[in-house]
Amino acid sequence: MRLDKFLKVSRLIKRRTLAKEVAGQGRITVNGNPGKASTVLSIGDEIVIKFAQTVVTIEVTSLKDTTKKGEAENLYKVISEEEVN
Template identity: 75%
Template sequence: MRLDKFLKVSRLIKRRTLAKEVAGQGRIKINGNNAKASSIVSVGDELVIQFGQKVVTLEVTSLKEAVNKDEATTLYRVIREEKVD
């Protein structure tokens, strides 16, 4: 599944266009490598996303084309959250 679509479906980022923008700014890494919006995400991948003053590291646990709001958090597991100065 494309990175931008995964971020939207998992509700980590609300809109796919915003996910493309964040990836274009180099604020997302997949398994330690800079990721583009079109990068492919697989189960078991580690994503590092920089949200403003916070860096979130998570593991992809499941891939689904569509989920409801309550199931969105089952697609990933947060490994750690860090504040950036």
């Protein structure tokens, strides 16, 4: 599954176009490498997302094309969440 689609389906980022923009700005890494919107994810991949004041590290635990709001958190496991100044 593509990175931008995963971020939308998992509800980590609200819209797919926004996920593409964030990846294009170099604020996402996948397994230590810069993540592009088209990066193909696998179960077990580690994703680091730099939001405005927070850096979130997650591990992909499941890949689904669609999911309900309550089940979206089951697609990933939060490894760490750090505040950045």
